[in-house]
Amino acid sequence: MTESIELAVVGAGPAGLxxxxxxxxxxxxxTLVDAFALPGGQYYKQTPPELGATAPPDKHAAYLLDxxxxxxVRLLSGTSVWGLFPxxxxxxxxxxxxxxxxxxxxxxxVILAPxxxxxxxxxxxxTLPGVITAGAALTMVKHQHVLPGRRxxxxxxxxxxxxxxxxxxDAGAELAGVLDxxxxxxxxxRHAGAVWGQWERLREGWESLRTMQRxxxxxxxxxxxxxxxxxxxxxxxxxxxxxxxxxKSLTETVPVDTICLGFGFIPSIxxxxxxxxxHTYRPEQRIYTPVRDEGLQTTLPGLFVVGDGARIGxxxxxxxxxxxxxxxxxxxxGQDIAPARIADVxxxxxxxxxxAGVLDxxxxxxxxxxxxxxxxxxLCRCEEITVGEVRRAIAEGATxxxxxxxxxxxxxxxxxxRMCGSSVAELVAQELGQPxxxxxxPTPRPPVVPIxxxxxxxxxxx
Amino acid sequence: xxxxNDQRRLGPLETRQRLTVHVxxxxxxxxxxxxxxxxxxxxxxxxxxxxxxxxAPRGLFCGMGVCFDCLVTIDGVENVRACMTPVxxxxxxxxxxPAHD
Numbered sequence: 001m002t003e004s005i006e007l008a009v010v011g012a013g014p015a016g017l018x019x020x021x022x023x024x025x026x027x028x029x030x031t032l033v034d035a036f037a038l039p040g041g042q043y044y045k046q047t048p049p050e051l052g053a054t055a056p057p058d059k060h061a062a063y064l065l066d067x068x069x070x071x072x073v074r075l076l077s078g079t080s081v082w083g084l085f086p087x088x089x090x091x092x093x094x095x096x097x098x099x100x101x102x103x104x105x106x107x108x109x110v111i112l113a114p115x116x117x118x119x120x121x122x123x124x125x126x127t128l129p130g131v132i133t134a135g136a137a138l139t140m141v142k143h144q145h146v147l148p149g150r151r152x153x154x155x156x157x158x159x160x161x162x163x164x165x166x167x168x169x170d171a172g173a174e175l176a177g178v179l180d181x182x183x184x185x186x187x188x189x190r191h192a193g194a195v196w197g198q199w200e201r202l203r204e205g206w207e208s209l210r211t212m213q214r215x216x217x218x219x220x221x222x223x224x225x226x227x228x229x230x231x232x233x234x235x236x237x238x239x240x241x242x243x244x245x246x247x248k249s250l251t252e253t254v255p256v257d258t259i260c261l262g263f264g265f266i267p268s269i270x271x272x273x274x275x276x277x278x279h280t281y282r283p284e285q286r287i288y289t290p291v292r293d294e295g296l297q298t299t300l301p302g303l304f305v306v307g308d309g310a311r312i313g314x315x316x317x318x319x320x321x322x323x324x325x326x327x328x329x330x331x332x333x334g335q336d337i338a339p340a341r342i343a344d345v346x347x348x349x350x351x352x353x354x355x356a357g358v359l360d361x362x363x364x365x366x367x368x369x370x371x372x373x374x375x376x377x378x379l380c381r382c383e384e385i386t387v388g389e390v391r392r393a394i395a396e397g398a399t400x401x402x403x404x405x406x407x408x409x410x411x412x413x414x415x416x417x418r419m420c421g422s423s424v425a426e427l428v429a430q431e432l433g434q435p436x437x438x439x440x441x442p443t444p445r446p447p448v449v450p451i452x453x454x455x456x457x458x459x460x461x462x
Numbered sequence: 463x464x465x466x467n468d469q470r471r472l473g474p475l476e477t478r479q480r481l482t483v484h485v486x487x488x489x490x491x492x493x494x495x496x497x498x499x500x501x502x503x504x505x506x507x508x509x510x511x512x513x514x515x516x517x518a519p520r521g522l523f524c525g526m527g528v529c530f531d532c533l534v535t536i537d538g539v540e541n542v543r544a545c546m547t548p549v550x551x552x553x554x555x556x557x558x559x560p561a562h563d
Contacts, residue, residue: 036527037546037548048496048548050478050479050493050494051473051478051493051494051496052474052477052478117526117529118524120529127520127531129509129510129519129520129521132521132523132525135524136522136526137525139525139526139545140499140500140503144496144497145472145473146471146472146496146504147470147472149508172472232509232519233508233509233521234508258508268528381520381531382530413530415529415530418528419528
């Protein structure tokens with residue numbers, strides 16, 4: 001039988017944890033579903049205790065990770081949500097998890113906190129083993145206590161690269177370089193007001209720079225990876241200046257065994273899209289986000305989306321959004337919530353969003369990623385579809401991501417387009433001289449994550 | 463005798479619980495709490511499998527269960543994400559898939 005509950009929260013990063021803890025504090029029973037073995041998501045990721053417990057990254061993380069140990073919170077770890085469907089007075093969630101996990105839950109209100117993944121950036125050789133995302137490298141060195149490689153190149157944009165550089169240097173890796181595709185953020189001084197008070201972040205940035213300086217590693221501004229080379233795995237990285245439209249000017253080729261890509265993040269909008277709420281394109285972050293009201297409710301009543309899964313804003317925006325959505329969900333479920341309480345959270349959120357806005361302004365999307373594409377570059381990693389094949393489909397008249405999916409199979413593989421969707425849209429935009437959003441989004445189809453066939457069956461039928 | 467390769471591992475190892483897993487028929491030393499991807503990286507192995515179409519090598523990419531590139535066969539179950547799977551004592555890990563004639 002499908003179990004009926006009041007509130008489901010999907011994702012146990014800062015946004016989902018904060019939503020669950022806030023709801024529990026209001027006496028609202030909440031089911032928190034998380035794909036990972038341990039709660040925390042990416043920002044509050046926990047090192048498995050067997051590898052030596054590490055302190056939570058900040059006081060909020062400590063409070064929230066403790067806070068879900070509450071009678072009103074049921075945590076379903078290692079569990080994927082593969083379907084989300086509106087029904088009368090609520091939503092049907094389809095789950096797949098360890099034995100004993102419910103397969104179907106009907107929730108009157110749902111808060112999605114699905115997070116984001118590193119923006120995939122195709123270039124020749126990017127499918128070679130040894131080319132990994134900055135997020136993967138950070139997880140390996142910080143939470144799995146293993147060096148992903150010995151001699152490592154970082155290419156991307158923004159301050160998270162510095163944090164990764166510091167961890168890699170401290171772990172004994174040799175950095176072949178840290179490349180930032182943007183120029184030095186000279187306009188930073190203009191944002192002093194919004195940065196004021198963000199001491200913890202400034203300290204982290206400063207310490208990262210000092211570690212890099214001691215290791216003799218500088219940032220090369222306006223540079224990025226151009227090509228990865230090697231037999232069976234990465235052995236060399238060709239790097240070049242930005243912009244570099246014909247890829248002809250190569251600064252140098254450096255011997256490396258690992259290349260980390262940190263070009264920003266893409267929200268995981270698969271579930272909110274499947275549910276059917278409206279989404280909009282945000283050109284400043286080059287992402288799609290669900291349309292939300294002030295209380296973070298989507299265009300579907302009782303469905304909220306919070307954190308980086310809606311719009312990239314970092315852990316503190318995520319946490320406050322989770323809290324705010326929990327208050328809104330509680331109210332929609334009939335609880336009496338004092339307006340002052342909502343106003344307090346909104347005020348704190350506005351402050352964190354100002355800071356997130358500064359990062360957007362100082363470290364924008366690198367508009368020169370398309371320079372990197374050659375006809376034989378793999379665009380869709382799963383189905384092994386090249387840029388040339390997609391260009392041919394565009395030449396044959398395809399103008400949307402959906403049309404290209406049908407013509408080439410790009411986006412039909414196991415990752416369900418998460419790794420190629422943004423690149424396909426960017427390529428269409430470039431080829432046709434149209435805005436990125438004109439290529440649209442592919443039609444979402446369940447299951448939004450691959451699950452074994454038996455996982456599609458309800459317990460009753462099994 | 464299992465292969466012990468701790469050079470890429472970080473931090474004190476004495477307090478950890480050592481396990482033995484089998485990678486492509488070879489007994490390999492690992493630690494509780496590590497993912498299959500971690501054990502392969504610690505061995506210095508970056509290529510985890512080959513693709514169906516071009517038989518191209520692939521390994522860890524996103525590290526968070528999204529990209530489905532780090533697929534290996536675990537205890538006979540194909541296409542399991544190495545980055546999302548914690549090791550267990552006696553686990554049988556097969557890389558290099560899918561099988562080709």
